[in-house]
Amino acid sequence: MAQTKRKKAGIGMLAALLLATTLAGCSKDNNKPSASGSASPNASASGNTSPAASEANKPDISKKVTLNWYLLGDAHKDTEKVVAEWNKMLEQDLNTTVKLNFTSWTDWQTKYNLLLTSGEKIDMIFASSWADYYKFAKKGAFMDLKDLLPTYAPETWNTVPKQDWDDVSVGESIFAVPSTFPEYTPDGIVYREDWRQQLNLPEITDLNSIEAYLDGVKKAKPKVIPINGKAWNEQFYLFLSNFDFKQIGGDSGLIVAKSYDTPRDIVAYPFTQEFEDWVKRMKTWAQKGFWSSNTLSDQQEAGDGIKTGNGAVYWRNPAGAGGFINDLKKSNPDIQLGYFPFTRFHNYATPNLSINNGMAIPKSAANPERSLMVLDKLRNDPKYFNLMTYGIAGLHYDDLGDGKHIVVPAKGQDPKVVTKYDIASWGWRYEPNMRSEEGGWDGLDKLNEEFKAESKPNIFAPVLMDYQEVKTQVTAVNQVFQQYGQPLMMGLVSDPEKALATYREKLKKAGIDELLAYVQKQTNAYLDEKGIQ
Amino acid sequence: MKTERSTQVFNVAGYLILTLISLLCLLPFLLIISGSFTAETEILADGFKLIPNDFTLLAYKAVFSEPGQILKAYQVTILITLCGTLVGLFLTSMTGYVLSRKDFLYRNQLSFFIYFTTLFSGGLIPWYILIVRYLDLKDSYLSLVLPALVGAWNIILMKNFIKSIPESIVESAKIDGAGDFTIYRKLILPLSTPGLATIGLFMALAYWNDWFSANLFITSGDKYPLQFLLYKILASAAVLKTNIAGNLSADMKPPAETLKMAAAVVVTGPIIFLYPFVQRFFVKGLTIGAIKG
Numbered sequence: 001m002a003q004t005k006r007k008k009a010g011i012g013m014l015a016a017l018l019l020a021t022t023l024a025g026c027s028k029d030n031n032k033p034s035a036s037g038s039a040s041p042n043a044s045a046s047g048n049t050s051p052a053a054s055e056a057n058k059p060d061i062s063k064k065v066t067l068n069w070y071l072l073g074d075a076h077k078d079t080e081k082v083v084a085e086w087n088k089m090l091e092q093d094l095n096t097t098v099k100l101n102f103t104s105w106t107d108w109q110t111k112y113n114l115l116l117t118s119g120e121k122i123d124m125i126f127a128s129s130w131a132d133y134y135k136f137a138k139k140g141a142f143m144d145l146k147d148l149l150p151t152y153a154p155e156t157w158n159t160v161p162k163q164d165w166d167d168v169s170v171g172e173s174i175f176a177v178p179s180t181f182p183e184y185t186p187d188g189i190v191y192r193e194d195w196r197q198q199l200n201l202p203e204i205t206d207l208n209s210i211e212a213y214l215d216g217v218k219k220a221k222p223k224v225i226p227i228n229g230k231a232w233n234e235q236f237y238l239f240l241s242n243f244d245f246k247q248i249g250g251d252s253g254l255i256v257a258k259s260y261d262t263p264r265d266i267v268a269y270p271f272t273q274e275f276e277d278w279v280k281r282m283k284t285w286a287q288k289g290f291w292s293s294n295t296l297s298d299q300q301e302a303g304d305g306i307k308t309g310n311g312a313v314y315w316r317n318p319a320g321a322g323g324f325i326n327d328l329k330k331s332n333p334d335i336q337l338g339y340f341p342f343t344r345f346h347n348y349a350t351p352n353l354s355i356n357n358g359m360a361i362p363k364s365a366a367n368p369e370r371s372l373m374v375l376d377k378l379r380n381d382p383k384y385f386n387l388m389t390y391g392i393a394g395l396h397y398d399d400l401g402d403g404k405h406i407v408v409p410a411k412g413q414d415p416k417v418v419t420k421y422d423i424a425s426w427g428w429r430y431e432p433n434m435r436s437e438e439g440g441w442d443g444l445d446k447l448n449e450e451f452k453a454e455s456k457p458n459i460f461a462p463v464l465m466d467y468q469e470v471k472t473q474v475t476a477v478n479q480v481f482q483q484y485g486q487p488l489m490m491g492l493v494s495d496p497e498k499a500l501a502t503y504r505e506k507l508k509k510a511g512i513d514e515l516l517a518y519v520q521k522q523t524n525a526y527l528d529e530k531g532i533q
Numbered sequence: 534m535k536t537e538r539s540t541q542v543f544n545v546a547g548y549l550i551l552t553l554i555s556l557l558c559l560l561p562f563l564l565i566i567s568g569s570f571t572a573e574t575e576i577l578a579d580g581f582k583l584i585p586n587d588f589t590l591l592a593y594k595a596v597f598s599e600p601g602q603i604l605k606a607y608q609v610t611i612l613i614t615l616c617g618t619l620v621g622l623f624l625t626s627m628t629g630y631v632l633s634r635k636d637f638l639y640r641n642q643l644s645f646f647i648y649f650t651t652l653f654s655g656g657l658i659p660w661y662i663l664i665v666r667y668l669d670l671k672d673s674y675l676s677l678v679l680p681a682l683v684g685a686w687n688i689i690l691m692k693n694f695i696k697s698i699p700e701s702i703v704e705s706a707k708i709d710g711a712g713d714f715t716i717y718r719k720l721i722l723p724l725s726t727p728g729l730a731t732i733g734l735f736m737a738l739a740y741w742n743d744w745f746s747a748n749l750f751i752t753s754g755d756k757y758p759l760q761f762l763l764y765k766i767l768a769s770a771a772v773l774k775t776n777i778a779g780n781l782s783a784d785m786k787p788p789a790e791t792l793k794m795a796a797a798v799v800v801t802g803p804i805i806f807l808y809p810f811v812q813r814f815f816v817k818g819l820t821i822g823a824i825k826g
Binding site: 310 | 577657666745748752
């Protein structure tokens with residue numbers, strides 16, 4: 001009896017506690033909207049005054065403005081501090097403050113889409129070809145900056161190369177400010193260099209030497225699976241690069257141009273002789289155990305295999321390889337890694353489009369002029385650039401003063417507490433202001449030199465395709481590709497010749513020919529427009 | 534009292550099967566917990582194990598390197614769940630009561646109007662525009678509470694439940710001079726506790742598990758609810774596996790497998806301990822409802 005009473009009292013107390021917390025919570029909750037409500041009239045009021053400002057030669061900044069900016073990804077844990085610092089400077093120089101928002105990576109495409117289609121008041125947003133810049137630009141989601149740039153971002157207008165402005169032009173309009181950072185992200189592989197030397201295997205220079213390397217590793221270390229994890233990327237990009245098949249418009253699936261020099265010669269690669277030879281070769285690779293038989297469903301990254309000493313090869317672009325190699329230097333200093341970029345198959349590299357990263361102003365912006373002025377400062381003034389890109393000097397980094405390198409974190413800071421300041425700052429990259437980290441993998445700089453020397457313009461990425469007319473074919477072809485194409489290319493079928501015949505037949509049925517015709521048409525239209533033969 | 538042999542056999546078999554099934558249900562949790570205590574390299578090398586060779590607390594140290602964030606997220610989630618559920622229950626039960634009263638002339642039309650919204654919805658973009666542009670709730674706790682506050686389905690449930698309370702009770706109270714709100718508060722609410730418990734459970738679970746509205750509307754980190762925080766950790770790992778990763782800076786690293794497990798334990802753990810206590814409450818409420826019909 002006494003016990004039940006006590007229990008009841010316990011429940012009663014809990015209920016009281018819950019009620020108390022609820023009430024406290026509700027009252028806290030009520031304060032919030034009023035705070036945000038008072039901020040908004042401010043922004044809209046200032047929007048009315050700005051058109052008048054555009055008349056004057058020297059932009060009028062007498063009105064204090066709060067801008068709303070959006071970046072992709074997540075904030076750093078010190079972002080608040082950094083932005084507060086930035087706002088202090090902005091307030092002084094431009095009478096402006098910026099509220100910096102992040103989309104976070106959760107479902108970011110949906111969110112990005114909503115931000116641009118809902119007409120939310122946003123003054124600047126990250127834009128990129130891989131975040132559908134061209135699609136949104138064509139739909140009219142961004143503001144045309146052509147007339148604003150010379151007045152409000154004069155330095156940027158003059159320092160961005162003409163070619164880069166061309167990249168972001170859609171028709172006669174410019175919808176974004178591209179980053180100025182010629183970047184090469186060709187495919188390539190990271191491999192265990194120490195094993196190569198130890199086993200006396202040939203230097204990696206071409207497909208045969210890669211095969212010899214994988215074979216040598218597998219024979220000498222039977223327990224090692226050379227590509228330990230999902231080996232699809234390693235294999236697929238090797239295939240494309242080896243034959244110089246170029247994907248069009250970013251990722252065109254099975255349709256490729258046959259080589260860089262013949263951009264109009266477009267084929268579906270499964271129907272080529274090269275593909276036939278390739279799948280036969282891959283069959284032998286799979287048989288030799290270069291990857292496991294469940295490789296297509298494996299969710300492990302091949303890089304993890306290297307970390308544990310059970311793998312030898314990992315597909316990365318040069319920057320990614322740099323990060324991976326730096327990482328491993330710290331965690332497994334006994335492992336020596338090498339890098340082989342696939343550009344060496346045909347000895348040329350194409351830079352990314354300038355709009356691979358950039359900043360754009362949505363149509364709904366309240367203060368586009370001020371936003372451009374902020375961006376101009378951010379890109380070109382090293383004080384601004386360093387703060388927002390590398391964090392607070394003396395805390396997140398130390399400038400070495402050679403104009404090239406920084407130390408992360410600053411001297412006397414505990415690297416466990418102060419982590420490298422890293423947000424999605426790619427949109428305002430400007431090469432002369434960029435610094436690399438002291439003590440990083442030096443191979444990256446050398447590779448970039450190599451790429452620059454053999455650079456050819458990127459003519460395939462800007463081809464804009466939305467696949468609207470051939471939607472059903474795309475879905476059907478993708479399905480066939482996953483069901484028949486992937487196992488075939490990974491050498492996981494018993495009879496490659498038979499499987500190839502089935503694959504080709506299924507592709508025909510799925511409508512690969514219509515898809516090919518569509519890509520051909522779009523590519524021709526683009527090449528005609530740009531005057532490329 | 535002696536039970537028959539067949540009953541005994543049945544009981545033994547039943548217990549055995551149920552034990553097996555519950556063990557199967559427990560296994561994934563065990564894997565998460567043991568995974569969170571395993572060294573990262575061990576997971577990479579041999580995969581997950583029930584009993585780790587190498588016991589380590591590193592993942593938890595990483596999770597609690599910023600304990601403020603998780604505590605804050607807990608606070609937000611609890612606040613939203615409590616506020617949302619209590620206010621929601623109040624509104625839902627009131628609507629249900631009004632719709633169940635026979636002397637409300639347009640009750641059928643209004644019921645249909647509410648029911649109608651379950652058949653059609655404006656979709657994501659109009660919803661987003663409404664909340665962000667017209668209600669101006671971006672980055673406000675209200676954007677997490679308001680959308681799920683009153684659900685058509687819950688109102689219909691509540692209305693049907695209140696219908697089962699005899700009309701004469703209301704009438705007798707009226708004769709005694711009670712006003713409509715007093716009747717609702719003093720008679721209807723206490724009599725419909727089983728219904729309130731059921732709907733309250735639905736709502737509380739919905740609020741607790743909701744990460745999507747936070748994903749859309751919350752932009753400042755200190756307002757993230759718990760589920761979204763967890764989801765965010767996993768999502769940034771997923772992004773690194775797509776080809777966007779090539780464009781990202783090389784320093785962005787996926788969270789380690791063990792960290793994911795530890796985060797899951799930290800986020801779900803306390804609720805699991807709380808559940809048996811709260812559950813008893815609900816089961817009691819539900820069975821009372823069942824007996825009374």
